Amino acid sequence: MVTTAGKCHCGELRWEVTTAEAPVHILCHCSACKLIGGSDYTLNLVVPKDNCKITSETQPSVYTYKGDSGNDVQCFYCPKCTSHPWHYQTVNADNYVVRTALLEGAENFPVAAEVYNKEKWAFQPQIAAPESVFATVPPS
């Protein structure tokens, strides 16, 4: 198991994520990521909730919105600077969608896949291997 630390922009919110293998990035091109993240895609990894821990005294605030499925999605964010460590999709009850860009060493993680490619902006090149690019999410 690999434990990786993360922190927000102001440094008040800190967390740890434990994964079976070294973390990877899954690029999400969906419209919600663009609006919430203020950029054209986000970097993510699905991690069991129990493996995600807030390690600072400061606790995250929560913003709730409806996902594609119509079910609630909770965005956890630093109450001071708004960086967010992870999202919780209530349809995916046991996991968090961790924002891998905020983890230590993120610049060296490989890109494993791209999802919501149907909403990718045209100026973006394809980054993941062709077999790992999905119009929405991978079939399961």
Ligand SMILES: [Zn+2]
């Ligand atoms: Zn912060």
Ligand SMILES: [Zn+2]
């Ligand atoms: Zn997204």
